[in-house]
Amino acid sequence: MNACVQGLYLVAAGLFILSLRWMSDPATARRGVTAGVAAMTLAVVGTLAGLTAGGGTHFAWILAACAAGAAAGYPLAQVPLTAVPQRTALSHAFGGLAAGLVGAAEYGLGFGRGDPAALPSFTVLALVTEVLLGCLTFTGSLLAAAKLQEVRWLPQRPLTWPGQNVLNLGLLALALGLGGALVLSPMAPWGPACFLGLVLLALLFGVLFILPIGGADMPTVISILNAFAGLSAAAMGLALDNRLLVVAGALDGSSGLILSVLMCRAMNRSFTHVLFGAFGRLPPSGGPAPAGSYREDTVDSARQAMLEAGLVVIVPGYGMAVAQAQHRVRELYDLLRRQGVTVKFAIHPVAGRMPGHMNVLLAEAEIPCEDLVELEEINRDLPQADVALVIGANDVVNPAARTDPGSPIFGMPIIDADRARLIYVIKRSRRPGFAGIENPLHFLDKTFMLFGDAKTVVGELARQA
Amino acid sequence: MPTAAPPDLPAAHGAPDPWGAGFVFMLATFVGLMAIQRVSRLLHTPLMSLTNAISAIAVVGALIVAAGPGRPPWITALGLLAVFCSTTNIVSGFLITDRMLKLFRKRDGASP
Numbered sequence: 001m002n003a004c005v006q007g008l009y010l011v012a013a014g015l016f017i018l019s020l021r022w023m024s025d026p027a028t029a030r031r032g033v034t035a036g037v038a039a040m041t042l043a044v045v046g047t048l049a050g051l052t053a054g055g056g057t058h059f060a061w062i063l064a065a066c067a068a069g070a071a072a073g074y075p076l077a078q079v080p081l082t083a084v085p086q087r088t089a090l091s092h093a094f095g096g097l098a099a100g101l102v103g104a105a106e107y108g109l110g111f112g113r114g115d116p117a118a119l120p121s122f123t124v125l126a127l128v129t130e131v132l133l134g135c136l137t138f139t140g141s142l143l144a145a146a147k148l149q150e151v152r153w154l155p156q157r158p159l160t161w162p163g164q165n166v167l168n169l170g171l172l173a174l175a176l177g178l179g180g181a182l183v184l185s186p187m188a189p190w191g192p193a194c195f196l197g198l199v200l201l202a203l204l205f206g207v208l209f210i211l212p213i214g215g216a217d218m219p220t221v222i223s224i225l226n227a228f229a230g231l232s233a234a235a236m237g238l239a240l241d242n243r244l245l246v247v248a249g250a251l252d253g254s255s256g257l258i259l260s261v262l263m264c265r266a267m268n269r270s271f272t273h274v275l276f277g278a279f280g281r282l283p284p285s286g287g288p289a290p291a292g293s294y295r296e297d298t299v300d301s302a303r304q305a306m307l308e309a310g311l312v313v314i315v316p317g318y319g320m321a322v323a324q325a326q327h328r329v330r331e332l333y334d335l336l337r338r339q340g341v342t343v344k345f346a347i348h349p350v351a352g353r354m355p356g357h358m359n360v361l362l363a364e365a366e367i368p369c370e371d372l373v374e375l376e377e378i379n380r381d382l383p384q385a386d387v388a389l390v391i392g393a394n395d396v397v398n399p400a401a402r403t404d405p406g407s408p409i410f411g412m413p414i415i416d417a418d419r420a421r422l423i424y425v426i427k428r429s430r431r432p433g434f435a436g437i438e439n440p441l442h443f444l445d446k447t448f449m450l451f452g453d454a455k456t457v458v459g460e461l462a463r464q465a
Numbered sequence: 466m467p468t469a470a471p472p473d474l475p476a477a478h479g480a481p482d483p484w485g486a487g488f489v490f491m492l493a494t495f496v497g498l499m500a501i502q503r504v505s506r507l508l509h510t511p512l513m514s515l516t517n518a519i520s521a522i523a524v525v526g527a528l529i530v531a532a533g534p535g536r537p538p539w540i541t542a543l544g545l546l547a548v549f550c551s552t553t554n555i556v557s558g559f560l561i562t563d564r565m566l567k568l569f570r571k572r573d574g575a576s577p
Contacts, residue, residue: 013493016519016522017493017496017497017500019515019519020497020500020501020512020515020516020519021500023501023504023508023511023512023515024500024501024502024503024504024505024508024512025505025508026505026507026508026569029508029511029566029569030563030566030567030570032515033515033559033562033563033566036515036518036519036559036562037559039519040518040519040521040522040524040555040559043522043524043525044524044525044528047524047525047528047529048528051528051529051532055534056532056533056534057532057533057534058531058532058541058545059532061531061541061545062528062531062532062545062548064545065531065545065546065548065549065552066548066549066552068549068552069548069549069550069551069552069553069555069556070552070553070556072549072553072557073552073553073554073555073556073557073558073560074556074557074560076553076556076557076561077556077557077558077560077561077564079561081565081568084510084514084561084565087557087561088510088513088514088517091517091553091554091557091558092517094521094550094551094553094554095517095520095521095523095550095551095554097546097547097550098521098523098524098526098527098546098547098550098551098554099523099526099547101527101543101544101546101547101550102523102526102527102530102543102544102547104543105530105540105543105544105547106530108537108539108540108543109530109533109536109540112537122483222513223513226513226516226517226520229517229520230516230519230520232523233520233522233523233526234490234493236523236526237486237490237526238483238486238487238490240526240529241482241486242525242526242529243486243489244522244525245522245523245525245526246486246489246490246493247489247493248519248520248522249520249522249523250489250490250493250494250497251493251494251496251497251500251516251519252497252516252517252519252520253494253497254493254494254495254496254497254498254501255497255501255512255513255516256513256516257498258498258501258502258504259509259512259513262509347506349506349509354509354510354513355509355510355513356506356507356508356509356510356511356512356513357509357510359506359507359509359510360510360511360565360568363565363568363569364568366568369507369569372507374506
């Protein structure tokens with residue numbers, strides 16, 4: 001029986017690898033989902049078969065838990081695509097919670113047996129890692145989901161206070177110390193208390209870890225949490241001596257790692273910089289010194305300029321996602337295309353609220369794939385563009401990243417909207433953007449501002465004159 | 466030395482082999498890095514939703530905990546809650562990934 005179970009696990013592990021391989025190419029992506037579903041089915045069937053043969057119980061309860069999980073999971077898959085980042089964060093939280101619960105149960109079981117052989121040091125090390133990662137992923141992801149959902153009681157701006165990093169690192173060190181003590185003497189009478197302390201510290205650390213992080217940095221953070229959720233599953237595999245868990249968890253961890261690195265690179269930040277500070281940690285200057293005054297224009301003349309253009313490049317950003325303006329953008333796209341104008345979308349890797357979010361939003365509005373152009377490619381076209389229309393994007397088009405070594409975002413790859421012949425910027429308010437960084441693009445001689453909600457303004461632009 | 470392996474652990478296939486598992490972890494990490502290295506930027510969001518569902522493989526551990534016989538009820542309860550969480554992720558993760566990929570496909574079909 002054990003050979004059968006391990007055989008199924010082996011096939012499942014191979015299918016998980018194929019699933020990721022296929023998912024990295026648009027042509028085979030859907031096959032990747034099929035392979036993933038097949039692998040998960042084999043894993044569950046194999047486990048249940050092994051448990052049945054091994055005298056497992058509580059199957060009615062397990063069935064009920066699965067049914068409840070499916071009932072909760074189905075509506076979570078039907079959310080609007082603008083809410084996908086929250087959903088993803090929420091499911092990282094579920095993943096972390098599951099790992100934490102299993103880790104706690106395993107420790108409780110081993111300790112309750114009173115036999116040191118039940119908890120060898122290696123197993124305890126794996127359990128401690130699993131619980132630490134699982135618990136901090138749980139609270140951290142819940143908080144991230146709440147921030148993305150923009151719940152009212154939570155400030156959107158990063159929360160910082162003096163000594164924050166020292167406090168966070170101190171808490172982490174304390175948690176690691178407790179974990180170390182458990183590894184050295186897992187059967188000590190204070191073991192359970194120590195374990196509980198570890199859980200509480202990890203839960204607290206998850207909250208403190210996310211508090212200083214602002215909405216604009218969510219793409220990186222959500223990728224890091226993705227990696228943590230995977231690593232906690234891998235640690236569970238090490239603790240349970242289950243190779244399938246190790247493989248699947250490691251795959252998830254490496255995927256999260258790659259996405260985090262890509263997001264960091266797209267913002268020209270190092271990993272440590274992202275984790276330990278500088279998020280919104282800008283000098284509280286007495287209001288930014290404006291480099292000039294805004295020049296405004298009417299929607300009608302903006303529409304006219306675009307209708308007369310040969311090439312219009314639209315730069316959508318975070319603001320477009322927040323205003324849910326993608327369907328209005330599609331109407332504008334249709335209007336311009338009917339007049340023979342070439343329209344392209346410039347997609348910055350960190351535009352939107354999670355990696356790749358902008359592509360999904362524009363895909364939902366049925367904008368063709370080939371008109372979504374990546375940063376490097378669109379920068380070659382922008383000098384020939386007659387109009388660049390910036391919708392709710394700020395830092396990703398800030399030329400200071402190219403020219404001003406003193407700017408906090410200096411060195412970040414940007415979309416060169418300032419190289420277009422004429423620039424229109426749709427902006428919600430006159431205040432500087434989310435990060436509080438002044439954008440010289442807004443004050444160029446060829447830049448005109450259209451103030452207002454992105455959805456409303458784009459809707460007016462798209463109206464047939 | 467064969468430890469006093471409790472009969473209720475289905476994963477008990479001989480003594481645990483930490484180094485073996487460590488090697489598997491290392492190799493799987495590199496396989497993952499190489500498989501995803503060239504992921505299209507178009508697919509970042511679906512990829513994360515898919516790996517969400519894959520990391521719900523924790524359901525295996527949750528089932529093992531929940532189904533063990535003769536355990537204190539609180540252990541079984543933790544296991545069942547973990548089964549619930551993992552199932553939620555499996556169902557929502559795969560479904561939403563498929564939903565997003567359908568959008569991309571429809572778009573490809575619509576374009577000449």
